[in-house]
Amino acid sequence: MNHVNGEIIGIRQLSKEYTTEKGEQLLAVDDITLTIPEKSFTCIVGPSGCGKSTILRIAAGLEAASSGTVHYRSNLVVKPCGEIGLVFQEYSLFPWLTVIDNVAAGPAFSGVSKSERIKDALVHLRMVNMLEFKDAYPHELSGGMRQRVAIARALANKPDVLLMDEPFGALDAHTRILLQRELLKVWQLTRKTIVLVTHSVDEAVYLADRIIVMSNRPGRIRTVLEVEMDRPRSRANLQFGQLTDSILKELEYGN
Amino acid sequence: MILSRKLEYAMRTRVLSLTVPMMAPALLAVIWTILAHQIGNQVILPGIDQVGELLRHPTEDLISMGSLATNVLVSFVRVIMGYAVAALVAIPLGVVMGYYGFIFKFFNGFLNLFRPIPPLAWVPLVMAWFGISSLATLSGVETGLTFIYLDNIKFSMLFIIFIGAFYPILTSTIHGVRSVNATLIDSARVLGANESQIFRKVLLPAAMPSIITGMRIGLGIAWMCLVSAEMLPGSLSGIGYMITHAFTLASTDIVIAGMISIGIVGASMDMVFRHIEQKNFSWRRLAE
Ligand SMILES: Nc1ncnc2c1ncn2[C@@H]1O[C@H](COP(=O)(O)OP(=O)(O)OP(=O)(O)O)[C@@H](O)[C@H]1O
Ligand SMILES: [Mg+2]
Numbered sequence: 390m391n392h393v394n395g396e397i398i399g400i401r402q403l404s405k406e407y408t409t410e411k412g413e414q415l416l417a418v419d420d421i422t423l424t425i426p427e428k429s430f431t432c433i434v435g436p437s438g439c440g441k442s443t444i445l446r447i448a449a450g451l452e453a454a455s456s457g458t459v460h461y462r463s464n465l466v467v468k469p470c471g472e473i474g475l476v477f478q479e480y481s482l483f484p485w486l487t488v489i490d491n492v493a494a495g496p497a498f499s500g501v502s503k504s505e506r507i508k509d510a511l512v513h514l515r516m517v518n519m520l521e522f523k524d525a526y527p528h529e530l531s532g533g534m535r536q537r538v539a540i541a542r543a544l545a546n547k548p549d550v551l552l553m554d555e556p557f558g559a560l561d562a563h564t565r566i567l568l569q570r571e572l573l574k575v576w577q578l579t580r581k582t583i584v585l586v587t588h589s590v591d592e593a594v595y596l597a598d599r600i601i602v603m604s605n606r607p608g609r610i611r612t613v614l615e616v617e618m619d620r621p622r623s624r625a626n627l628q629f630g631q632l633t634d635s636i637l638k639e640l641e642y643g644n
Numbered sequence: 645m646i647l648s649r650k651l652e653y654a655m656r657t658r659v660l661s662l663t664v665p666m667m668a669p670a671l672l673a674v675i676w677t678i679l680a681h682q683i684g685n686q687v688i689l690p691g692i693d694q695v696g697e698l699l700r701h702p703t704e705d706l707i708s709m710g711s712l713a714t715n716v717l718v719s720f721v722r723v724i725m726g727y728a729v730a731a732l733v734a735i736p737l738g739v740v741m742g743y744y745g746f747i748f749k750f751f752n753g754f755l756n757l758f759r760p761i762p763p764l765a766w767v768p769l770v771m772a773w774f775g776i777s778s779l780a781t782l783s784g785v786e787t788g789l790t791f792i793y794l795d796n797i798k799f800s801m802l803f804i805i806f807i808g809a810f811y812p813i814l815t816s817t818i819h820g821v822r823s824v825n826a827t828l829i830d831s832a833r834v835l836g837a838n839e840s841q842i843f844r845k846v847l848l849p850a851a852m853p854s855i856i857t858g859m860r861i862g863l864g865i866a867w868m869c870l871v872s873a874e875m876l877p878g879s880l881s882g883i884g885y886m887i888t889h890a891f892t893l894a895s896t897d898i899v900i901a902g903m904i905s906i907g908i909v910g911a912s913m914d915m916v917f918r919h920i921e922q923k924n925f926s927w928r929r930l931a932e
Contacts, residue, residue, distance in 0.1 A: 449834055469833045481831040484927045485849045495835035498845070526927050546835050 397550055397582050398425035398448060398473075403457035405443050417443045419607035421457070425550070425584055430576060432593035433586045435603030435611075436640060441586040444608070445552045448584070449475040461550070471499065474548030476539050478555045482527040488538050489514065489523040495546030506545075513541040516575055533564035540572070544579065553585040557592065569595055573620060590636045594629055595622055602639050612639055690897035698901040706898055709886055716905050718796050719870055719882040725797060726805025727866045731859060734810050738817025738855075739847055748818070755814070763808040763869040767800070767876055774799040796881055801873050808869035809862035816858025820851030853925040860917040867910050 400423040407415045418440035425431055433441050446452045448459050450469040459466040461473060482491050489510050490497075496506035514520045517537040527535055536556055543551055556572075557565045569592060576583055587593055593600045594616060602612040614636070618628055673692055680691045698706070702713040709715065741748045780786070780794035824847055832846045848855075874884025883902050890898035 446830075451830055451833060469836065471836045473834070475830075475834040477827050477831065479827075480825055481827045483828060483831075483846070483849070485852075485925075494832070498832070498835055498837045498841055528927055542835070 395427050396424045397427040397462060398423075398584070399458075399460040400424075400444070400448065401458045401460070403444065403447065403459065404455050405440065405447065405452070406455040416607040418447075419609050421608065421610060423601065423610065425582060428580050428582055430582075430596055430598045431584045431601060432597035432599070433584065433601045433603065434588070434590055434593050434636065434640070435601075435608060436605050437588070439603045439606050440608030441603065442554050445475060445554050445584070445586060449473050449552055451475070471495070471546055472549040474543040474546055474551045476536075476543050476551065476553040476556045478558045479532065479535070481539050482535055482542070484527050487524050487526055488519060488530070491527070491538055492542045492545050494542060510541075510545055513545040514538075516544070516578070517541045517571065531564075533560050533568060536560065536568060537571070540575070544575070544581070548581065550582045550584065553583065555586055555588065558588060565589075565592070570621065572596070577620075590633050590640070591624070594633050594636070595624070600636065602636055687894045687896050690900065694897045695900045695904070698897060699904060702905075706886075707890065707893055707895060709889055710881065712883075712886070712898075712901060712905055715881060715883045715886045715902075716909060719874065719884065720909060722797055722801050722882065723805055723863075723866050723870050726802040726870070727809045727863055729802065730806045730809035730862065730866070731813055733806075734813035734858075734862075735817050735855060738814045739821050739843060739851070741814075742818040742821025742851070743843070743847060755811075758807075759811055761807075763804050763865075764872055764876075766804060766807055767873060770800045770803050774803065776800075798879075801870060801879075804869050804873045805866045809866040812862040812865060813855070813858045816854045816861070817851060820854025820858075821847050823854070824850040853921065856917060856921055856925070860914060860921075863913055863917065864910060867906075867913065871906055 400421055403418060403421040403423075404416070405418040407417055409415050421444060433444070435441055443452070447454050448466065450466045450473065453467075461470075466473070483494065486494065489507065492510035492513055493506040496509065501509075511520065511523070514523055517540055519534060519537050519541060522530060522534065522538075527538070530538065540553075540556065557568050560568065572583075573596060585593075585596060597616050600614045600616060601610055602614065603609065604611045614632070616632065618626065618632075622629060624630075676689070676692050680689045683689050686694075698704075698712065702716075703711045705711050737751070741751055777799055778795045779797040779799075780791050783794060785791045785794055828846055828850060829842060832842055837845065870882070871884040871887075873879070874882035875888045879885045883906055887899050887902040890896075890902065
């Protein structure tokens with residue numbers, strides 16, 4: 390089932406220390422080593438504040454590590470690059486741009502011609518079923534629609550790896566399940582490598598090839614689980630329930 | 645039946661929405677007329693019809709100082725020039741001050757030192773610096789109609805307008821840039837935006853509603869500063885000058901007509917900005 394492909398993202402002994410407003414040192418992430426295989430779907434679950442967002446932000450090149458390294462295909466990641474996309478939890482669409490201009494924003498930054506980037510944006514809007522809202526502004530959309538657009542925008546920039554930081558965290562349960570299913574379809578269609586951070590163990594078990602369970606702060610890797618269930622997965626499946634349960638227990642132990 | 649009632653209702657609200665704003669001015673006109681009649685002294689309070697007559701013929705030459713319209717135009721051109729310079733300096737400075745903490749620290753203390761000084765308190769110093777030099781002095785033109793036009797734009801006045809408009813624009817630009825959601829900037833970075841694109845394509849549009857508000861306030865202040873500055877000695881044209889001069893000639897009707905013109909021009913400029921705000925920044929109301 391899970392082909393062991395080549396490594397696309399390599400995180401080596403990554404630590405991150407923040408200096409708080411009071412001037413104290415705060416160790417957010419401690420000695421994380423992690424390999425993300427190409428075309429895989431990895432989910433990271435862990436308690437709040439354990440440094441999940443921090444790991445993604447460093448991997449996306451938005452923040453510097455205190456020690457350790459992140460490599461993308463043997464290149465050291467030091468600043469954002471088009472190959473690694475990042476989808477945020479919310480409020481990431483440019484409110485003054487229409488949906489289609491939002492989706493075309495990445496190619497616009499890199500100087501792709503207008504006609505070409507609009508054509509490509511339409512393709513990606515269709516992929517997330519948002520074609521009919523192409524001329525709407527973000528404030529005219531529901532939360533779920535906005536996240537669809539955010540995903541289309543990230544994909545339209547043609548990243549090799551898509552990092553997602555609780556992309557469905559602010560959505561209601563029903564919309565969330567809908568979008569999970571759509572994301573799986575998009576993943577199967579585009580065969581991108583996806584790393585998705587979530588609070589929801591259910592979401593991780595539904596989506597992932599591999600689940601990384603993290604400890605309380607300072608964030609360390611507690612367990613790595615391979616999920617060997619056929620897709621689409623059913624939540625009624627016994628194996629689904631058992632896996633969910635064992636991860637929840639794992640999280641309860643904390644440190 | 646229902647349709648006609650709806651229509652009637654719609655018409656009634658429309659009539660109301662048109663008449664209500666007119667009530668206060670109408671009341672004022674009535675009181676004015678009564679008072680003017682009772683006082684019976686043109687220098688204290690001329691009749692409303694007299695002032696109305698002046699406003700109805702704005703291009704007529706008055707007490708050999710040019711017409712109401714020319715003087716308003718002179719003031720308007722002065723304001724627009726000083727204001728444009730203020731906006732051109734304040735907006736870029738505000739954007740970099742809002743974004744880079746270091747640049748903010750560098751300028752902020754210095755700028756705050758001058759902020760509390762009322763623009764008009766600069767007048768004596770500015771007169772000492774610039775005297776009566778104008779754009780004409782700068783361009784070297786010394787005769788003819790061009791000279792008269794250019795000589796109307798005195799540096800001292802441009803400076804006062806600049807000071808008046810500069811701070812509101814700067815402050816609201818800094819505030820606008822600072823309140824830009826960090827996620828938007830991060831999103832743009834991840835999508836491959838370089839530093840200059842972050843400024844032009846993210847910070848500027850995101851802060852634009854706040855900048856426009858600052859520009860609106862700045863224009864109002866600039867207009868007020870100018871008219872007051874024109875009333876000071878050394879001025880020879882402009883609506884402010886016209887008012888003071890008319891006062892020395894006891895032509896109170898011209899004083900009042902001038903004041904009303906000031907109000908109309910100020911309110912019209914404000915309306916233009918309001919229109920821009922409503923038309924272009926509807927996204928602001930509901931975003932975030
Ligand atoms: N810029 C910062 N300055 C100081 N401390 C920070 C900063 N960013 C994050 N932290 C701290 O680092 C820790 C990890 O933060 P992070 O946002 O990565 O957690 P998280 O796992 O994503 O949490 P959540 O699940 O709630 O999103 C937290 O304790 C947080 O307070
Ligand atoms: Mg987080």
